[in-house]
Amino acid sequence: MNLNNKKVLVTGSDGFIGSHLVEKLLNENCSVKAFVYYNSFNSWGWLDSLTKDKLDNIEIFSGDIRDPNGVHTAISGVNIVFHLAALIGIPFSYHSPYSYVDTNIKGTLNVLQSCRDCNIEKIIVTSTSEVYGTAQYVPIDEKHPRQGQSPYSATKIAADYIAESFYRSFNLPVVIARPFNTYGPRQSARAVIPTIITQLLTGETEIYLGSLLPTRDFVYVEDTVNGFIEIAKSDVTIGEEINIATQSEISIGELAQALINMINPKAKINTDNLRVRPDKSEVERLLGSNEKIKKLTHWEQSYTFEDGLRNTIKWFEDADNLKHYKPKIYNV
DSSP, X not given: OOOTTOEXXXXXXXXXXXXXXXXXXXXXXOEEEEEEEOXXXXXXXXXXXXXXXXXXXXXXXXXXXXXXXXXXXXXXXXXXXXXXXXXXXXXXXXXXXXXXXXXXIIHHHHHHHXXXXXXXXXXXXXXXXXXXXXXXXXXXXXXXXXXXXXXXXXHHHXXXXXXXXXXXXXXXXXXXXXXOEEEOTTOOTTSHHHHHHHHHHTTOSEEEESOSOXXXXXXXXXXXXXXXXXXXXXXXOTTOEEEEOOSOOEEHHHHHHHHHHHHOTTOEEEEXXXXXXXXXXSOOBOOBOOXXXXXXXXXXXXXXXXXXXXXXXXHHHSHHHHTTOOXXXXXX
């Protein structure tokens, strides 16, 4: 599929990955409609940080993914939908699981139904590596069993299966894109890399984390976004579930020490029990296979882990960016 001049809707465009995807789609010469979460502050999230020339080329739609009428209005008249809107914080899902059902499951259903009604050419539904739970084998390919180890992951599993059902039942041109642990500029402090970096940049010599043993497959945001783009362009991805992964892993403890060495070698790591997840809920190992995405698309990893970390640190070192974060607070 040629994306040139396509009318594209991005839900969750005000968020971390979504805002980067919007920028990339502008570079692909798409006509971009950005679905942002309606709020009384008239905030467009991270889209507010884009330059005026970029914003002038984006159609902003303020709404709520939980509202079927607003979703249908947003989707009407577009060719392609990238559905990224979701609640993603795992600890907050322990506290407020109902909101995750409404947003992640019902919100996805709203998008799928509207895409069906509007005869969309292609819809890319965003999944997460969390649907796999702790690896039963590695590298984790798309056939790996699903395991709901948190209310968050359970709602994403449900959303994936609803998306699959619309493909099988109604021939809706759905693709499920499954990024592993994306990181980079603009990421929320609910994620571990911004948590470590922002603590270190305060000059503190002690940082606080949960368990240091789990391993993750970290993907730099530009590589994740390129994965979405290549999945959209490919003519053989419809009906598929596709990992976006580096096929490598690092433990949280090793990651923390690497960032300490890069920012403040005097710092030490402390365990904060408040940040430790319940034993059966913690995903102990994630290492994704990227064989399928390489087979079906032209995607290749462009950034090494070290280069991605350097780019991320550089962004956080800018005071105008760091001011959005509260390093001394545990962000659930």
